[in-house]
Amino acid sequence: xxKIQEMQTFSITYMKAWLAGKQNSLLQKLTIFILLxxxxxxxxxxxxxxxxxxxDHPNIHPNxxxxxxxxxxxPTPEGVPVHRLFRECFFNYFSYLGYVDVPLETxxxxxxxxxxxxxxxxxxxxxxxxRDILAVDxxxxxxxxxxxxxTGGIHxxxxxxxxxxxxDLRTGETLWETExxxxxxxxxxxxxxxxxxxxxxxxxxxxxxxYKTAEMFSIGIMMKIPDPAEVWQKEIRLPEIKSIETxxxxxxxxxxxxxxxxxxxxxxxxxxxxxxxxxKSNIPLxxxxxxxxxxxxxxxxxxxxxxxxxxxxxxxxxxxxxxxxYKHGMAVIEKSSLN
Amino acid sequence: MKNxxxxxxxxxxxxxxxxxxxxxxxxxxxxxxxxxxxALSKNQxxxxxxxxxxxPGQKEMAKMFRQGLYANLKQSEFxxxxxxxxxxxxxxxxxxxxxxxxxxxxMQFGEILGVDAIVFSRxxxxxxxxxxxxxxxxxxxxxxxxxTRSGEILWRAExxxxxxxxxxxxxxxxxxxxxxxxxFVTNKFNLSRMTSNMVDKLTVLxxxxxxxxxxxxxxxxxxxxxxxxxxxxxxxxxxxxxxxQEAMILHEKAELSASSKNLESxxxxxxxxxxxxxxxxxKKNKIQAHSIVQKIKRVESEMPPLSPQKEAMxxxxxxxxxxxxxKPISVIESKEAPPITRSYVGTSxxxxxxxKTQLYTVQVGAYKTKAHARKLExxxxxxxxxxxxxxxxxxxxxxxxxxxxxxEDAIKLAHHIxxxxxxxxxxxxxxxx
Numbered sequence: 188x189x190k191i192q193e194m195q196t197f198s199i200t201y202m203k204a205w206l207a208g209k210q211n212s213l214l215q216k217l218t219i220f221i222l223l224x225x226x227x228x229x230x231x232x233x234x235x236x237x238x239x240x241x242x243d244h245p246n247i248h249p250n251x252x253x254x255x256x257x258x259x260x261x262p263t264p265e266g267v268p269v270h271r272l273f274r275e276c277f278f279n280y281f282s283y284l285g286y287v288d289v290p291l292e293t294x295x296x297x298x299x300x301x302x303x304x305x306x307x308x309x310x311x312x313x314x315x316x317x318r319d320i321l322a323v324d325x326x327x328x329x330x331x332x333x334x335x336x337x338t339g340g341i342h343x344x345x346x347x348x349x350x351x352x353x354x355d356l357r358t359g360e361t362l363w364e365t366e367x368x369x370x371x372x373x374x375x376x377x378x379x380x381x382x383x384x385x386x387x388x389x390x391x392x393x394x395x396x397x398y399k400t401a402e403m404f405s406i407g408i409m410m411k412i413p414d415p416a417e418v419w420q421k422e423i424r425l426p427e428i429k430s431i432e433t434x435x436x437x438x439x440x441x442x443x444x445x446x447x448x449x450x451x452x453x454x455x456x457x458x459x460x461x462x463x464x465x466x467k468s469n470i471p472l473x474x475x476x477x478x479x480x481x482x483x484x485x486x487x488x489x490x491x492x493x494x495x496x497x498x499x500x501x502x503x504x505x506x507x508x509x510x511x512x513y514k515h516g517m518a519v520i521e522k523s524s525l526n
Numbered sequence: 527m528k529n530x531x532x533x534x535x536x537x538x539x540x541x542x543x544x545x546x547x548x549x550x551x552x553x554x555x556x557x558x559x560x561x562x563x564x565a566l567s568k569n570q571x572x573x574x575x576x577x578x579x580x581x582p583g584q585k586e587m588a589k590m591f592r593q594g595l596y597a598n599l600k601q602s603e604f605x606x607x608x609x610x611x612x613x614x615x616x617x618x619x620x621x622x623x624x625x626x627x628x629x630x631x632x633m634q635f636g637e638i639l640g641v642d643a644i645v646f647s648r649x650x651x652x653x654x655x656x657x658x659x660x661x662x663x664x665x666x667x668x669x670x671x672x673x674t675r676s677g678e679i680l681w682r683a684e685x686x687x688x689x690x691x692x693x694x695x696x697x698x699x700x701x702x703x704x705x706x707x708x709x710f711v712t713n714k715f716n717l718s719r720m721t722s723n724m725v726d727k728l729t730v731l732x733x734x735x736x737x738x739x740x741x742x743x744x745x746x747x748x749x750x751x752x753x754x755x756x757x758x759x760x761x762x763x764x765x766x767x768x769x770x771q772e773a774m775i776l777h778e779k780a781e782l783s784a785s786s787k788n789l790e791s792x793x794x795x796x797x798x799x800x801x802x803x804x805x806x807x808x809k810k811n812k813i814q815a816h817s818i819v820q821k822i823k824r825v826e827s828e829m830p831p832l833s834p835q836k837e838a839m840x841x842x843x844x845x846x847x848x849x850x851x852x853k854p855i856s857v858i859e860s861k862e863a864p865p866i867t868r869s870y871v872g873t874s875x876x877x878x879x880x881x882k883t884q885l886y887t888v889q890v891g892a893y894k895t896k897a898h899a900r901k902l903e904x905x906x907x908x909x910x911x912x913x914x915x916x917x918x919x920x921x922x923x924x925x926x927x928x929x930x931x932x933x934e935d936a937i938k939l940a941h942h943i944x945x946x947x948x949x950x951x952x953x954x955x956x957x958x959x
Contacts, residue, residue, distance in 0.1 A: 279597035285610035338532075399722075402597075406718055409593065420614030425640045437764050465562060465642070465676040469569055494761070498636070498675055507611065508571060508640035510674075512633055514760055515948060 234404075236365040236411035240355070248415040249324030249355055249362070252286040253294045254278050255317075256306040257329035257349070265393040270306070270331045272394070273347060273401040277329065280405040285416025287505075289323060297321055318356040325362065327353050333368070336393050345396040346370040347404055353412075363412065369404035371396070426501040426509035428453040431461075433497050435516035443488045447518060451480040451499040453509065458502040463518050464495025472499070492520045555727055557683035560744050562673065563735040566604040566680070570642040572671070573607045573635070574599065576616070578624040578648040587652045588624075590718060591667060594725030595645065602733045607641055615639050628670075631752040636674030643680060645671045651686075652717075663717065664688045665724060670750075671732070677753020679744070681732050687724040766905060885956035886936035890949050891925035899923035906947070916957065929956045 240247070254277060259270040275291065282288050301320045303309055310328065317326055333348035352364035434448040441447070449461045451472060459472030459480035472482035480501070497513040566572070574595050577588035592609070599606055616622060619638050621630070628646050635644045651666035664686065671681035731738050749757070890906070890913075893899040899915050902925045906913040912928045927943065930936040936953045943949050 276597075279600040280593065282600055282606065283593045283596045283609055285608070287608065402722055403719065405597075406590070406593070406722065416610035416613065419610050420617060423611055423614040423618070425615065462675060465565065465673045465678065468642070468675075494757075495676065496633070496757075496760070500640075506605075510636050510640045512637065516764060517760065 234365055234367045234407040234411050236363055236408060238363045238413060239361045240363075248413075248418055249353075249357070250287055250415075250419070251289065251323040252281075252325045252327060252353070253289045253317075253321045253323045254281065254291065254327045255309050255329070256295065256298070257331055258307050258310060259331045259334075261331075261333060264334050264336045264397070267394050267397055269334045269347060269397055269401075270329070272398055273331055273349065273404070274329060276398060276401040277327075277351070277405050277408075280402075280409050281327075281412075283409065284412060284414045285419050286325075289321065294321060314354060314356045314359040321356075324357060325353055325355050327351060332366070334397065336396055344370060345393075345400045347397065347400050349404070351408065365408060365411070367404065367408070369400050369407065371400050371403060423507075425507050426454045426457050426503050428499055428501055428509050428511040431497070431499040431511050431513045433513050433516060435497065435513070435518060437516060439516075439519070441486050441518060441520045443486050443490070445486045446483050447486070447497070448483045449481070449497060449499060449513075451501070451511075452478055453480070453501050454478065454503075460500045460502070462498045462500065463492065464498075466492050466495055468498075469500075486520055490520045492518055494519050554686040555683065556685075557728065557731050558681070558742055558744050559731050559735050559738050560678060560680045560747060562676075562678060562747070563671075563680045563732065564603075566602075566643065568603065568605050571605045571607050571640070572599070572643045572645060573612045573639045573641040574609070574645045575612065575627050575635075575647070576624040578627065578646070580648070580650060581652070584649045584652045587665070587717065587721065588649050590721045591647065591649060591725065594722055595647065595669075595729065598725050598729040599645075599732060602729075603735075604643070607639060612639060629752065631756045632672040632674045632677050632750055633753060633756060642675060643671055643673050645669065645681075662688060663720060665720060667724070667728070669728065672750045672753070677749045677757060679748045679750055683728055683731075685724060685728050687720055687727075689720055762905075766902060885929040885931060886933045886953055887926040887929050887956040888936055888940045888943060888951050889924055889926050889954050890943060890947075890951045893923045893925070894921070896923050899925050909947075911943075926954075926956070927951075 254274060257270040257274040257277075259268070263269060278288065278291055297320050298309060301316075303312075310330075312320075317323075329349055329351045331347060331349045333346070335344060335346045337344050346368055348366075348368035350364070350366040353362045354360070355362050429452045432450045434446075447463070449470075449472065451459060451461070453459075455474070455477035457474075459474060459482070460469045461472055461482060461484075462468035462470065463484065467484070470482060470484050472480035475481050480499075494517040496517055499511050499513070501509045574592060577592045579585060579588045596606065596609060615638055621627065621638075628648075632644060635641065647667060647669040649665075649667055651664060653662075653664040655662050655664075665688075666686040667684075669681070669683045669685075670679060672679055731742060891899060891902045893902075896915075903913050903915055906925075906927065914926060916924045916926055918924060928936070928939055930939070933953065940951050940953050943951050
């Protein structure tokens with residue numbers, strides 16, 4: 188596969204020169220033609236991901252992961268920050284896997300607070316330092332080594348070459364790594380005239396073309412990254428709500444200044460709230476005793492609901508939420524006659 | 527500027543080529559969103575459920591599609607629940623078959639997953655065809671997002687994406703004419719790329735609901751079918767309870783105006799059994815009472831059972847009406863008799879009453895209008911109770927449940943009805959139907 192990629196790179200370099208009129212001999216044209224023929228069969232190589240550590244044992248798998256800012260080795264094509272774009276795209280696809288991924292804004296904020304001024308500085312941070320700053324089990328480092336966006340009369344290509352690795356901050360070991368070049372191209376030998384023109388059109392939109400390439404890179408790599416989803420699935424437990432009560436009476440129509448009381452019992456020490464259907468949510472509940480939550484809502488002049496169920500919510504530190512509906516009554520708020 | 531000109535030239539060329547081709551790659555997308563979609567923020571969590579497939583061979587496509595939905599909706603205004611959390615919780619609740627998910631009430635998902643909205647999706651078609659000089663791939667999907675708190679459909683879309691390669695696209699040579707169709711239809715990369723493109727287009731409105739045109743918005747809120755059914759049930763139950771409360775007041779008035787003798791014989795204190803010790807007769811009927819509880823729990827549950835497997839585990843209910851054959855008889859007189867141990871099977875109400883045994887029943891309602899009494903009777907019958915209507919001298923229709931030789935048994939049922947059905951009731955002497 189590497190040989191094919193080398194051939195492809197070689198042929199593109201030649202073709203660029205040919206288009207510039209520097210190479211003109213029939214022999215050279217033929218060489219390029221043969222090499223391009225190889226491209227048709229070469230397609231886009233699959234990601235070669237090397238797993239450095241056996242992750243079969245549940246205790247070994249990292250749970251929380253931070254995707255560090257990616258770095259860019261070369262210049263940005265047409266001013267598009269490929270490394271940022273690729274990191275965002277990678278993060279979006281990575282969220283499908285069974286890791287708890289820290290939002291990118293949170294990571295950047297913490298790194299900046301710790302003194303990081305340039306993205307490249309992050310490569311020099313030790314595992315201990317990163318663990319102190321980010322409080323995660325593992326990090327993903329990404330380096331965009333090479334980017335290309337070329338559109339010619341008969342050939343269009345966008346490529347991203349990058350090195351990505353996951354490092355276990357608990358041990359400092361590399362869990363997996365890959366260096367891959369993702370290409371999206373079309374040319375005289377690739378299928379049809381319509382496609383050639385369409386692909387060239389798309390390729391001229393640099394940002395879009397690079398994002399699409401990053402997307403295909405991400406899809407390819409996600410198929411290979413070890414996914415611990417099965418490991419964590421058994422341990423999932425939502426906060427439990429044992430009971431929910433309200434003061435709603437049967438067929439009662441609430442009026443301004445009426446108060447809806449909600450009492451909820453469940454797991455202790457969590458963040459409690461309730462909602463009135465989808466109309467109003469996150470009305471806070473106070474934990475008056477361990478595991479007993481209470482709160483209320485005063486009906487406002489402008490409120491109006493035809494019928495809505497009261498839903499109680501308990502949220503834990505991991506962001507997991509337990510919900511329970513009060514099914515013995517519905518909130519009906521008539522519009523105030525004053526309005 | 528240079529790029530813009532270049533695009534324009536290429537666009538014209540494409541249009542020309544398209545006109546020449548027999549057909550072109552096409553997208554048919556019908557998508558609509560609800561105004562309430564804009565109300566979802568980072569405080570609300572959405573779960574993308576496993577994708578239903580119409581054929582086992584579509585599993586790979588289903589995985590790619592769900593992955594694409596995650597990647598795209600990660601850029602939306604709401605928070606997405608991690609995929610492994612969803613799959614883990616569904617597994618814990620034995621909901622591993624994606625084809626049954628759409629039949630479950632969205633509110634139930636709200637409680638199982640702790641989310642504010644859910645995304646159902648289905649792969650309708652993955653069609654690859656090859657005809658030497660022409661090959662094509664056709665993908666078709668349906669998606670629906672439902673608010674678990676209200677049952678409202680927030681987003682609904684149907685999309686068909688089709689692309690082909692071959693003679694229709696003007697091959698660049700004989701080799702290409704032959705090879706391109708093969709390569710197109712067999713290359714996994716094309717399916718990935720098409721799926722990725724498809725999800726990009728599909729999710730545009732959900733990522734930016736404010737940009738939806740009028741034609742892409744629902745005219746009025748639409749409630750999902752399963753949610754409508756459940757909400758209606760809750761409303762009906764509320765209505766019944768309200769009527770019962772009114773009837774209770776009427777009943778009390780009627781009882782007060784009755785003769786003092788009747789008052790003596792008919793009036794019983796309201797049930798208070800929480801602190802009462804279990805009598806021997808209650809113990810004897812424990813197995814039967816347990817069966818009743820099992821049955822009632824299953825039927826009165828306001829949401830459908832979690833899974834067929836779970837339902838299968840529930841023992842077949844014993845219908846009390848099967849155990850006692852109730853025939854309308856006019857037994858007005860009922861003299862005091864020593865209590866007997868209750869024996870259900872093979873002992874009809876007629877036999878019990880004709881042997882002058884004092885029986886007890888649980889009264890759950892009293893109405894002036896017979897239709898109201900019938901409504902409550904029907905509702906409780908559906909839940910498996912042995913319910914019947916009696917009429918007193920004041921033209922009050924009394925809704926009563928079951929007959930017991932043992933008062934303790936009657937009290938136990940009364941307590942059960944109080945808890946399970948939230949119906950106020952009392953134990954009274956059975957005076958015949």
